[in-house]
Amino acid sequence: MSALSSRLFEREVIVCVGAGGVGKTTVAATVALQAALSGKRAIVLTIDPARRLANALGLAELGNQATRVELPDAPGELWAMMLDLKRSWDEFITRTVSTEHRDAILRNRFYQTLSSSLAGSQEYIATEKLYELHSSGRWEVLVLDTPPTQNALDFLDAPRRILDFLGNKPLRRLLAPALVAGRFGLRLFQMGGKAILEGLSRLTGIETLEELARFLVEIQPTYDAFKERAAKVRELLASDRAAFLLVTTAHGTPVEEAISFHRMLVEAKTNVAAVIANRVHVDHLGELSLPSPEELADELLREGVPDSGQPALSERLARTLREMRALASLDARNLERLAASVHPTPQVRVPRFPADVYDLAALRMVADHLFSRS
Amino acid sequence: MSRLARRLHVVIGKGGVGKTTVSAALGLQLSRAGRRVLVAEVRVQQIPRLLGAEGRGYEIVRIADRLEAISLDPKEAMREYALMRLHSKLLVRSLLENRVVTAFLGFIPSLPELVMLGKLLHCVRTGEWDTVIFDAPATGHGLTFLGVPQALRDAVPPGALRSEADWMQEILVDSTATAVELVTLPEELAVNETLELAEKAGQGLGLPLGRVLLNRHVPLRFSDEELKRLEVGIASEKLAAASRAAREHEIRARRSRHFEERLRSSLSLPLVTLPMLHPERAFGRAEIEALAERIEAAS
Numbered sequence: 172m173s174a175l176s177s178r179l180f181e182r183e184v185i186v187c188v189g190a191g192g193v194g195k196t197t198v199a200a201t202v203a204l205q206a207a208l209s210g211k212r213a214i215v216l217t218i219d220p221a222r223r224l225a226n227a228l229g230l231a232e233l234g235n236q237a238t239r240v241e242l243p244d245a246p247g248e249l250w251a252m253m254l255d256l257k258r259s260w261d262e263f264i265t266r267t268v269s270t271e272h273r274d275a276i277l278r279n280r281f282y283q284t285l286s287s288s289l290a291g292s293q294e295y296i297a298t299e300k301l302y303e304l305h306s307s308g309r310w311e312v313l314v315l316d317t318p319p320t321q322n323a324l325d326f327l328d329a330p331r332r333i334l335d336f337l338g339n340k341p342l343r344r345l346l347a348p349a350l351v352a353g354r355f356g357l358r359l360f361q362m363g364g365k366a367i368l369e370g371l372s373r374l375t376g377i378e379t380l381e382e383l384a385r386f387l388v389e390i391q392p393t394y395d396a397f398k399e400r401a402a403k404v405r406e407l408l409a410s411d412r413a414a415f416l417l418v419t420t421a422h423g424t425p426v427e428e429a430i431s432f433h434r435m436l437v438e439a440k441t442n443v444a445a446v447i448a449n450r451v452h453v454d455h456l457g458e459l460s461l462p463s464p465e466e467l468a469d470e471l472l473r474e475g476v477p478d479s480g481q482p483a484l485s486e487r488l489a490r491t492l493r494e495m496r497a498l499a500s501l502d503a504r505n506l507e508r509l510a511a512s513v514h515p516t517p518q519v520r521v522p523r524f525p526a527d528v529y530d531l532a533a534l535r536m537v538a539d540h541l542f543s544r545s
Numbered sequence: 546m547s548r549l550a551r552r553l554h555v556v557i558g559k560g561g562v563g564k565t566t567v568s569a570a571l572g573l574q575l576s577r578a579g580r581r582v583l584v585a586e587v588r589v590q591q592i593p594r595l596l597g598a599e600g601r602g603y604e605i606v607r608i609a610d611r612l613e614a615i616s617l618d619p620k621e622a623m624r625e626y627a628l629m630r631l632h633s634k635l636l637v638r639s640l641l642e643n644r645v646v647t648a649f650l651g652f653i654p655s656l657p658e659l660v661m662l663g664k665l666l667h668c669v670r671t672g673e674w675d676t677v678i679f680d681a682p683a684t685g686h687g688l689t690f691l692g693v694p695q696a697l698r699d700a701v702p703p704g705a706l707r708s709e710a711d712w713m714q715e716i717l718v719d720s721t722a723t724a725v726e727l728v729t730l731p732e733e734l735a736v737n738e739t740l741e742l743a744e745k746a747g748q749g750l751g752l753p754l755g756r757v758l759l760n761r762h763v764p765l766r767f768s769d770e771e772l773k774r775l776e777v778g779i780a781s782e783k784l785a786a787a788s789r790a791a792r793e794h795e796i797r798a799r800r801s802r803h804f805e806e807r808l809r810s811s812l813s814l815p816l817v818t819l820p821m822l823h824p825e826r827a828f829g830r831a832e833i834e835a836l837a838e839r840i841e842a843a844s
């Protein structure tokens with residue numbers, strides 16, 4: 172099994188992607204920690220750290236604040252930031268939209284969709300924030316932990332969706348003249364798409380149509396700024412200054428997702444540094460055969476350990492080993508499929524620890540498995 | 546049994562905790578207890594496969610006696626909703642094939658959730674099934690789903706969308722009709738999220754809460770004394786491996802107990818533990834059966 176080398180930190184931007192709950196946040200924090208230990212000024216942008224991990228990183232409730240994590244033995248620096256996605260959107264709008272339009276946009280219901288529930292909006296603003304921090308030049312290595320998506324592919328799709336949302340020309344053409352002319356409701360039905368608009372208004376009500384028209388008109392002057400910015404973000408992520416780490420567990424569904432996500436990343440010509448299989452069940456027996464309760468009973472006798480209890484200790488031990496092997500071999504089969512599908516991208520495995528990973532000591536343990544000691 | 550069987554069970558929790566697994570097991574258990582059951586999932590079709598049947602698009606799939614499954618799809622649900630409103634297949638088709646219209650509909654906050662929830666609750670209303678089980682999307686998105694009717698009632702003036710929201714909300718908040726089942730794991734993150742979820746779904750959205758299903762629960766198996774005896778100077782390789790496995794098992798078991806107690810003391814809801822299973826091959830029908838029996842025994 173391979174491991175990551177500190178050459179990874181020649182990249183300025185490292186993005187951890189994968190399905191929800193697989194360990195993206197854990198891996199992102201570990202990678203930033205290791206970067207700091209190898210002498211870099213590093214920051215991890217986390218989205219949804221477990222509370223105890225957030226505490227361990229010294230992250231207060233306050234979002235979007237870079238916080239230094241004290242690491243007395245590190246030649247570099249470790250920083251962390253908890254991303255507040257809604258606030259990042261508001262800040263982004265405030266930065267890019269002229270003051271006269273700003274408040275109306277922030278109040279518009281369609282801006283609420285854009286900034287919270289629209290598919291891809293979280294991914295978009297997370298990469299946007301990454302770009303902003305990267306441009307500041309304060310850090311040498313930036314590690315981005317991505318939001319949990321329903322579909323891992325949302326991440327690559329995000330900028331396109333957002334731009335579609337903002338730049339939908341036919342829709343704008345249809346609605347804008349009506350709005351500009353005022354008396355929206357009346358005008359609407361005198362226009363070309365009468366039947367369509369009538370049908371639509373029966374589905375959703377006329378007020379909704381009006382509000383959307385208003386939003387599209389208001390956001391218009393900033394569309395180009397959005398587009399330019401999205402292009403730059405995409406350029407950075409596709410360049411050799413960036414690397415992706417694809418995180419998964421060894422479970423069936425996440426492995427399937429990782430395989431298809433890997434294909435998309437490769438097709439998008441991004442640089443996938445490694446596929447990380449996290450929480451892999453290990454078989455402590457290794458190559459040894461599974462012992463029967465009788466065999467264990469004999470060994471207990473030889474070691475002078477009483478085979479007591481109900482059921483007997485030997486039986487409970489045999490059962491525990493059997494369960495361990497079943498979990499490990501199921502994982503191994505899934506990981507073989509993964510390895511074959513993502514070849515030649517290196518695959519790195521991190522074992523499943525008996526307890527959650529929520530402090531710096533545990534992150535160091537993860538680092539020992541992720542990075543080679545050389 | 547009857548105390549716990551409602552017309553709608555919403556199965557909710559963080560990604561990967563076992564919502565789909567629990568939905569399938571609950572479906573199996575209730576259908577065996579004699580109820581006609583429909584299990585609904587969003588955009589995917591995992592339930593039929595888990596139970597050894599084949600999924601077919603958006604049609605209802607028969608899985609076993611009195612047990613059926615459906616996959617909710619935003620496009621399909623939108624089409625049905627539009628048909629209900631406009632009463633003309635022709636008009637619906639020309640509308641929904643129009644690029645401008647689809648773009649527009651895509652922008653309306655939570656419209657896909659609304660029409661899918663509408664479809665789901667329509668199934669509850671028809672009486673064709675005694676129980677509908679909803680394998681909800683993961684936490685945040687699942688809450689969005691359940692919160693759509695209320696959000697619309699707050700945001701939209703009386704009219705088409707508003708009256709949809711009204712009848713839907715009525716079913717959702719009715720404690721004789723609906724139960725929100727909270728699936729979780731014996732892990733810090735999952736348990737914290739469950740407590741938040743219970744708060745947001747219960748107090749926040751006014752939904753009746755059902756049970757907590759603590760999945761992948763590991764039973765206590767070794768005493769401290771046994772572990773200590775196994776720790777020192779074991780020469781046998783196999784016994785040394787067994788000792789490590791036993792220690793790890795016990796860490797998990799004690800965490801299971803710890804989180805079980807925490808859930809019991811923080812939430813005054815019935816709690817069912819579902820054991821961690823160790824299938825030799827893939828997780829499938831046999832495992833679902835075992836969990837269904839566990840749920841039945843606890844009901």
Ligand SMILES: Nc1ncnc2c1ncn2[C@@H]1O[C@H](COP(=O)(O)OP(=O)(O)O)[C@@H](O)[C@H]1O
Binds near residue numbers: 523734
């Ligand atoms: N190798 C591991 N062994 C045991 N627990 C782990 C491991 N990696 C992560 N965890 C735990 O799994 C949970 C989910 O991890 P997290 O990094 O938050 O996932 P994600 O960000 O992908 O949702 C956390 O409670 C974390 O402590």
Ligand SMILES: Nc1ncnc2c1ncn2[C@@H]1O[C@H](COP(=O)(O)OP(=O)(O)O)[C@@H](O)[C@H]1O
Binds near residue numbers: 561567
């Ligand atoms: N009790 C259990 N024991 C062992 N594995 C389980 C158990 N419950 C679920 N799993 C496995 O965990 C994974 C996630 O379960 P799933 O039901 O798909 O979760 P969700 O629908 O919440 O994302 C699946 O691979 C499933 O087989």
Ligand SMILES: [Mg+2]
Binds near residue numbers: 192196197218219319
């Ligand atoms: Mg995370």
Ligand SMILES: [Mg+2]
Binds near residue numbers: 564566
């Ligand atoms: Mg599921």
